[in-house]
Amino acid sequence: MVVDLDKNEDIKEERKEYSENNQIILYSQVDGMCPICHTSLMNEKKSRKLKNYEVAHIYPLHPSENDKKILQNVEKLSTNPNDLDNVILLCSNCHTKYDKSKTIEEYESLKKIKQDLIIKDRFHKLCGKSFLEKEIIDVINSLNEKNWDECDIGLDYTALKIDQKLDFDFNFILKNQIKFNITSYFLLIKHLFSEIDKLSPGKFKIISQQIKLFYYSLLPSTKNQEDIYNQMADWIKLESNNTGSVDTCKIIISFFIQNCEVFEYVSE
Ligand SMILES: [Zn+2]
Ligand SMILES: [Zn+2]
Structure with a gap:
């Protein structure tokens, strides 16, 4: 029975x-x-x-x-x-x-x-409720478009301060990935946004605020930084109509971590 x-x-x-x-x-x-x-x-x-x-x-x-x-x-x-x-x-x-x-x-x-x-x-x-300016697609396209290693934009070695923004138990591989992304792409992305600003003044500020707003909107449902990092990259991918790979989108999020829109300093 x-x-x-x-x-x-x-x-x-x-x-x-x-x-x-x-x-x-x-x-x-x-x-x-x-x-x-x-x-x-x-x-x-x-x-x-x-x-x-x-x-x-x-x-x-x-x-x-x-x-x-x-x-x-x-x-x-x-x-x-x-x-x-x-x-x-x-x-x-x-x-x-x-x-x-x-x-x-x-x-x-x-x-x-x-x-x-x-x-x-x-x-x-x-x-469904969040908006990101479509110029992000131009940045992704530019990143994908050529081998930037051969260009003379330079590297940023200040990615070190990232340690103060990531939780102590933040996944090691991801942390290294973020540092690599910042060192290799931070100055380049800054340059790409300044090109966009020449055509549409203030656009970079608007995009930065939209990224920041999305970050703060995620916080009520998760405090886990790895989840936030991954979800933000997924969001950029969606908002850019899947123009770039999720790895390219993670490069963009890494930029905004270094630029202080995503994650805050962990107090010691
Ligand atoms: Zn049952
Ligand atoms: Zn089953």
């Missing part, structure tokens, strides 16, 4: 039926894949599409005895277990396994997956 753990003694909360629109939100949030085993959440049978997912509660709607024991001190994503922030789509295998025999590690891991998805959603909403 299959025991339904959700049919537990003191039932207070009603199981909620999620509307079609909420299911679309949840489905696109996980990119149509079970976030645990990566199986597709849509099956095809004789060219008909069939749902292959279930709405799973991360913190259980009706905690079993085992749940109550292991989850007594955990942080919840929402006080209401039926809240969209506390549910996630899983394939039925992973859902059954999770409900029947979750460990605290599995709870924390699924919670972390969901938290990252919530941050990603907020980021997409923010992108």
Whole structure:
């Protein structure tokens, strides 16, 4: 006999039926894949599409005895277990396994997956509201256009002060990448913006402010500098209609780190 753990003694909360629109939100949030085993959440049978997912509660709607024991001190994503922030789509295998025999590690891991998805959603909403002058495309095109090593713009060796702006545990490889970007491209990008300013005076100031505004708008959803660095590069890529690679966009963000629009000095 299959025991339904959700049919537990003191039932207070009603199981909620999620509307079609909420299911679309949840489905696109996980990119149509079970976030645990990566199986597709849509099956095809004789060219008909069939749902292959279930709405799973991360913190259980009706905690079993085992749940109550292991989850007594955990942080919840929402006080209401039926809240969209506390549910996630899983394939039925992973859902059954999770409900029947979750460990605290599995709870924390699924919670972390969901938290990252919530941050990603907020980021997409923010992108829809944020504006960046299209001259950024000219800068990206110029960067891609030729081998600047052969030009005489020069290098900037003051990237050292970047250490004071990055968190102590900031990923080493990324930190070196940012330093390299600044040393190699800072003066060049400054030059490119000054060329733009000759045609449209004040444009560089406007772009700097837009970058700064986007940085501060990200802060409520994440304080993690690596996430911010990556999300800002993704945003530049979107705003420039995918003109440049994400690496080129990271060069631009590195410029604005050095130029003080992105990240603040970490007080010692
Ligand atoms: Zn699965
Ligand atoms: Zn369940």
